[in-house]
Amino acid sequence: MAINQGHSVLLTDPDGQIPFPSNKGLYFFDTRLISSWTICANGTPWRLLNSGNLFFYASRIFLTNSAVATEQGKIAPNTLQLGVSRSIDGGVHEDIDVVNHGSEPVRFNLEIKIESDFADLFEVKSGNIVRRGRITTEWSKSPSALRSIYREKDFCRELRVLIKRSNSAAVYANGRISFELRLQPRQEWHACLLYELGDGKARAKAPDQCIADIRQSTVGQRLENWEKTVLKIQTTNEEFRRLFDQAIKDVASLRLPIERANHLDFIPAAGVPWFVALFGRDSLIASLQNALVYPDFARGALEVLGARQATTRDDFRDAEPGKILHELRFGELAHFNLVPHAPYYGSADATVLYLIVLHSAWRCTGDRTLLERHLPTARRCLDWIDDFGDRDGDGFQEYQTRSPAGYENQGWKDAGDAVIDVDGSLVKGPKALCELQGYVYDAWQKMAEIFDELGSMEDAQHLRVKAQALFDRFNQAFWDEGSGFYAYALDGDKRKVLSVASNPGHCLWSGIVPVDRAQSVVRRLMAQDMSSGWGIRTLSAEHPAFNPLSYQNGSVWPHDNSLIAMGFRRYGFAAEAASVAFDVARAGSYFAQYQMPELYAGLQRDAISFPVQYLGANVPQAWAAGSTFLFLQAMLGIQPNAPEQRLYVDPVLPEWLPEITVTDLRVGELQFDIRFRREAGTTQWEVLRGGASNVVGRSSSTGRYLHPD
The missing domain is CATH 1.50.10.10 (Glycosyltransferase)
Structure with a gap:
């Protein structure tokens, strides 16, 4: 299971844990900052119920307990519900929620073990990890925080885990962050762990919002704005529509933000997780594929790649x-x-x-x-x-x-x-x-x-x-x-x-x-x-x-x-x-x-x-997701010509895609909604929004006009 945003990627097992050794972990600018993450109740592992991604940047995991031995006796299996919810935007916000569904009070220690090897991504992939520098770890009580730093000469990576909004105090011992939980029947317990990721000069902060409000976070708002901006489709072919909609989400997840003086550009990364x-x-091929969906990708690609031209x-x-x-x-x-x-x-x-x-x-x-x-x-x-x-x-x-x-x-x-x-x-x-x-x-x-x-x-x-x-x-x-x-x-x-x-x-x-x-x-x-x-x-x-x-x-x-x-x-x-x-x-x-x-x-x-x-x-991968957009362009024969304020079309819809409507199709300053439909073996189109005179039939194979301009 993976969530990501920018240069931060969290890759875990379906139960939200990070086993070691494995290639999973929390990666930040090509360095693994967490190589092992486990959660136990009095040393007893939890059992997975279900898990999944809410968005590319957020996930939820639901677990329950096996029999847990305590001083008061055993906690019966399936009595406790553990929820681990995470969102990522630079750093990671982690919500830990425990509910006692039993009829008796319970008391136990919730233990989270976090280890950091600070391994280079290339070495993780090859399975040949060499430690060159030194790792130091320190715990502070006020505020409750665990800090691990890796240094090798002038290279530095840092992980800081802050405990916030906790219903009980956190302690650190034996490599574990522990909380003592005392829960009455139906009582709930909550804590936030905020993972800040750094390079020795600056830290990427975690989203402040808990999972219920994550859509109001910066990354959540960026996704909503993206989805409003990009090309959309409606079609009678449900499979193709779902493939297209998921491709939009996949491309959104791979946007690397590029800060400008007065605006924000994006360039597509290649793929998750590596x-x-x-x-x-x-990035260039993905920009070509997204030309109709989000033409501004090309701006970021041209700028960033041009600046690094040899x-x-x-x-x-x-x-x-x-x-x-x-x-x-x-x-x-x-x-x-x-x-x-x-x-x-x-x-x-x-x-x-x-x-x-x-x-x-x-x-x-x-x-x-x-x-x-x-x-x-x-x-x-x-x-x-x-x-x-x-x-x-x-x-x-x-x-x-x-x-x-x-x-x-x-x-x-x-x-x-x-x-x-x-x-x-x-x-x-x-x-x-x-x-x-x-x-x-x-x-x-x-x-x-x-x-x-x-x-x-x-x-x-x-x-x-x-x-x-x-x-x-x-x-x-x-x-x-x-x-x-x-x-x-x-x-x-x-x-x-x-x-x-x-x-x-x-x-x-x-x-x-x-x-x-x-x-x-x-x-x-x-x-x-x-x-x-x-x-x-x-x-x-x-x-x-x-x-x-x-x-x-x-x-x-x-x-x-x-x-x-x-x-x-x-x-x-x-x-x-x-x-x-x-x-x-x-x-x-x-x-x-x-x-x-x-x-x-x-x-x-x-x-x-x-x-x-x-x-x-x-998975996701930028030019794999972008293939759906290029298939659509091929079938509709779309040829943008923004300098002349023209959109040329040459649609030939197959039997398996008899009707499709594209909305928010941008060509320069113009925007169009166009319905394409197959009738008696030919494809017709109707401009629903935008200047109909700007949409012109033109062969996509010869450039010959099919209708007068």
């Missing part, structure tokens, strides 16, 4: 001038450069995606100042593509780590074994992934539009010439006529890697595929060895390295499928795009609370199967 951090690729070459961090970071961490290992993540730049696509997001943000918001403010960053990105992305000057993007701690693979499939040849062997040498070429082609085209807007016609024309040359070069080098499909990559010797994988679907999304080859690519991706019935697999089931339970060699990734669906729609394959959307959405409906996981197994769907969880998948 990736509550700034990621270049993840200025020098640093091989340990795989940094080069102009490069956008891959991952930023704040734990002890990153602080002392024992890992290269402060920040690490080992991503071959984040720099290119930055340009695509800049264009998307402009088209969705109409804010020309975004282009002006981020143009210097964008120019440095363009220079990096030429100077470093193309390592050998052959006109293609390649990657290879220079760091002894760097990632072997630096595309979105970044597992060490993700890029494999047809015989199952690992591809060696600098690798030129097919989708990287497509991303660059798309980024150059979009940056040409931006230069047109800014009056830099010469720059725009230069990029269009380069894009056309890349289009031709790519289709000559990567196309395999025998299979009617694109190579996964070129290896270090420029040989085609002909493993059938999902990556060429991203080439459709980028538009680098000629129209006369698109059908062949779509057909290959929809073949049974690739399409599991729960979504398109990362690798063909016919490949010798296929493993449906692997991370990226046969599993299904929702975000991967959402980009592929957008690619299908770009080339006019609306039915196939809707089919992919149906398969993934149907899979999502099987998971708890309709939460779309980061990935799941690529097992074949049949009449008696259901999707199978991948062990260790992040």
Whole structure:
């Protein structure tokens, strides 16, 4: 069970406890501040009744007692009710409530044991924890508080547990905070434990409100404001509606707040529990997916990532001038450069995606100042593509780590074994992934539009010439006529890697595929060895390295499928795009609370199967949740053009989604409510709110107007 907010994550067992050893705990900026938390009555454990999350930031756990030995005799089982309620917003507010449901008075000690190992998140994940610094613990009686501090040179983490609103005094002994409870029949007892989390300079305070009033807290009010602001839907398909609504909640839970001088921005973190951090690729793709739902995500992503753009070459961090970071961490290992993540730049696509997001943000918001403010960053990105992305000057993007701690693979499939040849062997040498070429082609085209807007016609024309040359070069080098499909990559010797994988679907999304080859690519991706019935697999089931339970060699990734669906729609394959959307959405409906996981197994769907969880998948995960939004965009053919105050639509609703209404759809300063409905095999739309003349039918595959402007 997990609750989180910002850089704080609490991960426990279903009974609210934190066993040790395990990977669970209370994490703060990549350090585990609580490694063990248990609660007992006179040393006797409690038994779980039920537990669950109220919101992403709050949970409740209900427990009851086993037989408890006391001086007055045994307390009968199921006589006491224990409630543990928690909310998180920087620090953690914990309500402890005990009720005596028995007919006799009871007296016992309620004991809470809290231990802190202050382990770095990377070491917790690896199971190899090394203590470098020193932990000190002190207890104060007034106010009642337990304070634990970890120091290693100039690195510090702190946990302070304050006892408030307690119906009996707290004492600390033998590593436990204890309360003596004397309860008459039907009597209740309450205490608040406030966990403050610090770095030696400042502490993140816990919410002051108890659980009954938690919606009035800062984090509660932010969630309510978020839900009022974002896109909403009503539809006759209850499964899709629930999936969409949960995705909205999941994305809300992953917002990292960014304080500005006069307002608050957000940037999406990657996922809970291990990736509550700034990621270049993840944050940028999630911003693209949320373009219709919450277009302001892109503002935060562009600002924060641009501010950390590399200025020098640093091989340990795989940094080069102009490069956008891959991952930023704040734990002890990153602080002392024992890992290269402060920040690490080992991503071959984040720099290119930055340009695509800049264009998307402009088209969705109409804010020309975004282009002006981020143009210097964008120019440095363009220079990096030429100077470093193309390592050998052959006109293609390649990657290879220079760091002894760097990632072997630096595309979105970044597992060490993700890029494999047809015989199952690992591809060696600098690798030129097919989708990287497509991303660059798309980024150059979009940056040409931006230069047109800014009056830099010469720059725009230069990029269009380069894009056309890349289009031709790519289709000559990567196309395999025998299979009617694109190579996964070129290896270090420029040989085609002909493993059938999902990556060429991203080439459709980028538009680098000629129209006369698109059908062949779509057909290959929809073949049974690739399409599991729960979504398109990362690798063909016919490949010798296929493993449906692997991370990226046969599993299904929702975000991967959402980009592929957008690619299908770009080339006019609306039915196939809707089919992919149906398969993934149907899979999502099987998971708890309709939460779309980061990935799941690529097992074949049949009449008696259901999707199978991948062990260790992040849930929630930003671009998994965002896949639902992109599926919706693909089916409705929505193309925002805020600079011209236009919203272009090209809806093709499938039979499984015959009607849907979107509300609070923002395009620049305009807002729309639009109903889409399927009638006699075609899809009609009606503008319910907003200027009807601003909504124009336009093909999402060719750009041709279907109705006069």
